[in-house]
Amino acid sequence: MIVVEDLHKHFGGFHAVDGASLEIRKGSITGLIGPNGAGKTTLFNVIAGRLPPTSGRVLMDGEDITGLTPHELFHKGLLRTFQIAHEFGSMTVRENLMMVPARQHGETLWNTWFRRGAIAAQERALAKKADEVLEFLTISHLANQKASQISGGQKKLLELGRTMMVEAKIVFLDEVGAGVNRTLLNTIGDAIVRLNKERGYTFCVIEHDMDFIGRLCDPVIVMAEGKVLAQGSAAHIMENEAVIEAYLGRGLKNKTKAGATA
Amino acid sequence: MVDFLNAIVALLNYVIVPATSYGAQLALGALGVTLIYGILRFSNFAHGDTMAFGTAITILVTWLFQSWGIGFGPLPTALLALPFGIAVTALLLLGTDRMVYRFYRRQKAAPVILVIVSMGVMFIMNGLVRFVIGVQEQNFADGARFVITATQFRNLTGLDEGLAVRTSTVITVVTAVIVVAALFWFLNKTRSGKSMRAFSDNEDLALLSGINPERVVMITWLLVAALATTAGVLYGLDKSFKPFTYYQLLLPIFASAVVGGLGNPVGAILGGFVVAFSEVTFTYAWKKVLTYLLPASLAPDSLVQLLSTDYKFAVSFAILVVVLLFKPTGLLKGKSV
Numbered sequence: 260m261i262v263v264e265d266l267h268k269h270f271g272g273f274h275a276v277d278g279a280s281l282e283i284r285k286g287s288i289t290g291l292i293g294p295n296g297a298g299k300t301t302l303f304n305v306i307a308g309r310l311p312p313t314s315g316r317v318l319m320d321g322e323d324i325t326g327l328t329p330h331e332l333f334h335k336g337l338l339r340t341f342q343i344a345h346e347f348g349s350m351t352v353r354e355n356l357m358m359v360p361a362r363q364h365g366e367t368l369w370n371t372w373f374r375r376g377a378i379a380a381q382e383r384a385l386a387k388k389a390d391e392v393l394e395f396l397t398i399s400h401l402a403n404q405k406a407s408q409i410s411g412g413q414k415k416l417l418e419l420g421r422t423m424m425v426e427a428k429i430v431f432l433d434e435v436g437a438g439v440n441r442t443l444l445n446t447i448g449d450a451i452v453r454l455n456k457e458r459g460y461t462f463c464v465i466e467h468d469m470d471f472i473g474r475l476c477d478p479v480i481v482m483a484e485g486k487v488l489a490q491g492s493a494a495h496i497m498e499n500e501a502v503i504e505a506y507l508g509r510g511l512k513n514k515t516k517a518g519a520t521a
Numbered sequence: 522m523v524d525f526l527n528a529i530v531a532l533l534n535y536v537i538v539p540a541t542s543y544g545a546q547l548a549l550g551a552l553g554v555t556l557i558y559g560i561l562r563f564s565n566f567a568h569g570d571t572m573a574f575g576t577a578i579t580i581l582v583t584w585l586f587q588s589w590g591i592g593f594g595p596l597p598t599a600l601l602a603l604p605f606g607i608a609v610t611a612l613l614l615l616g617t618d619r620m621v622y623r624f625y626r627r628q629k630a631a632p633v634i635l636v637i638v639s640m641g642v643m644f645i646m647n648g649l650v651r652f653v654i655g656v657q658e659q660n661f662a663d664g665a666r667f668v669i670t671a672t673q674f675r676n677l678t679g680l681d682e683g684l685a686v687r688t689s690t691v692i693t694v695v696t697a698v699i700v701v702a703a704l705f706w707f708l709n710k711t712r713s714g715k716s717m718r719a720f721s722d723n724e725d726l727a728l729l730s731g732i733n734p735e736r737v738v739m740i741t742w743l744l745v746a747a748l749a750t751t752a753g754v755l756y757g758l759d760k761s762f763k764p765f766t767y768y769q770l771l772l773p774i775f776a777s778a779v780v781g782g783l784g785n786p787v788g789a790i791l792g793g794f795v796v797a798f799s800e801v802t803f804t805y806a807w808k809k810v811l812t813y814l815l816p817a818s819l820a821p822d823s824l825v826q827l828l829s830t831d832y833k834f835a836v837s838f839a840i841l842v843v844v845l846l847f848k849p850t851g852l853l854k855g856k857s858v
């Protein structure tokens with residue numbers, strides 16, 4: 260479904276993504292893990308068209324999508340959520356969801372004046388859909404709240420809700436569970452599985468919670484220092500020496516550094 | 522008591538009415554600046570000249586109508602010509618966007634680069650306006666000059682002071698109210714307007730929704746053309762049209778937008794009135810009003826004018842600095858990119 264070929268993303272002399280190659284199979288829920296600063300979010304940003312790569316290619320169903328804008332990728336069914344939740348602060352939660360689908364009648368000035376009826380009908384349908392999504396995410400009571408005022412965890416749910424407003428092909432979730440309590444995390448996990456089974460969404464999920472990864476994801480890809488370190492089933496990954504070292508090694512390095520400065 | 526009424530009338534006549542009218546004009550100008558800042562994320566230095574261009578075209582069409590003998594009764598013919606001015610300005614702005622700004626948008630140019638680009642556009646529009654209509658002052662207001670003259674008012678009320686209400690003042694205020702109401706309806710109630718707000722709230726996210734960024738940009742320029750031309754024509758009807766004056770208006774207009782909170786439409790309106798009232802209050806000679814109010818022994822000898830009118834732009838600048846010192850994002854919260 261998505262193939263990343265030898266992708267590099269450099270910030271000045273710093274190689275955030277340093278020759279990553281990976282594949283996300285159609286219909287899978289692929290996990291992407293790695294220590295902080297491994298380049299996971301940067302990889303998402305490049306795939307989703309927010310940052311241009313320094314070199315390398317991204318293919319979707321065999322077609323080169325490198326350098327397309329997020330807007331063009333949206334139309335191809337590629338969606339993503341942000342690690343730090345984004346929202347339209349001046350709008351209500353329901354309105355936030357209703358903004359998502361593309362090519363709404365109300366988007367042109369012509370229709371705004373001359374096709375009021377069609378717009379109203381479409382908006383009613385969208386509002387209904389938004390309410391269903393909110394119900395599904397157990398945040399119906401927030402529908403009319405300003406999105407800037409809801410909590411961080413609730414914003415995370417809103418991020419996920421956005422991907423449910425359209426028929427996506429592949430969704431990239433960046434730490435969708437961060438700051439969300441355990442019960443809700445399970446709800447999110449169930450939602451992901453359901454979307455995967457019922458609507459055929461392919462997922463690529465960044466998450467630090469290994470239980471969550473272990474329960475949902477197959478395969479799991481491990482990144483460290485901008486490279487793909489290992490790939491395989493969750494159980495297999497957790498026993499991998501290199502992976503353990505990548506996590507612990509960095510921790511130890513940091514500890515010695517902190518000790519030296521103290 | 523009569524003195525008190527006279528003082529009130531003098532205050533209305535020399536301060537409140539002119540400042541309201543000027544404030545409405547600044548507010549419309551500042552709305553354009555703030556929309557561009559909110560959506561396209563740069564301060565558009567060409568805005569004063571956009572206003573001048575729209576007004577120049579409107580004046581040309583007005584002259585054409587006049588030569589055909591078309592008038593608008595007691596109202597100025599320019600109001601009939603206004604839609605044409607807006608349409609031509611819209612074409613100019615869309616053309617500029619296509620030829621200039623779009624290139625930099627694709628490059629994801631930093632806001633400061635866009636500001637400098639807009640200065641280049643400013644110089645070109647500057648020349649264009651002078652080419653189209655010349656550098657001289659033009660008076661294009663026709664129709665009835667006054668709704669009520671000072672003499673009529675005096676005869677009517679028997680007071681010493683007169684209150685003159687000019688047609689242009691009434692037109693300014695009424696037009697501004699209609700334009701602002703329409704704009705807010707558009708931004709809050711229509712899907713196109715919501716797309717614009719979404720873009721202004723969070724561009725990253727807007728791009729990840731089905732919102733077509735190029736369409737949002739296009740609609741923004743159309744609204745800016747309407748706002749700038751209307752502001753320019755109202756200002757010209759009230760005072761007169763001179764390209765250089767419009768270029769100078771850039772300072773009070775930016776002051777209004779920034780004082781209110783850049784990117785915030787309500788703030789732009791508030792800012793317009795704050796700047797206008799301060800400017801008029803500081804440059805008005807208060808002698809007359811004070812003479813009515815104070816006992817004869819305390820009556821002032823001097824003009825009691827805080828600043829000469831030559832310094833009126835300094836007032837905008839001072840307000841700008843003071844507000845930014847205490848509230849860096851403006852009176853109402855704007856963006857601070």
Ligand SMILES: Nc1ncnc2c1ncn2[C@@H]1O[C@H](COP(=O)(O)OP(=O)(O)OP(=O)(O)O)[C@@H](O)[C@H]1O
Nearest residue numbers: 270273275293294295296297298299300301302342
């Ligand atoms: N715009 C940028 N400019 C400069 N450096 C950047 C930029 N974005 C990311 N980086 C650097 O790239 C590295 C990888 O960052 P990235 O956000 O991709 O990590 P991550 O794997 O998502 O980490 P985390 O698990 O903490 O979210 C970090 O060292 C970061 O400082």
Ligand SMILES: [Mg+2]
Nearest residue numbers: 299300301342
């Ligand atoms: Mg990250």
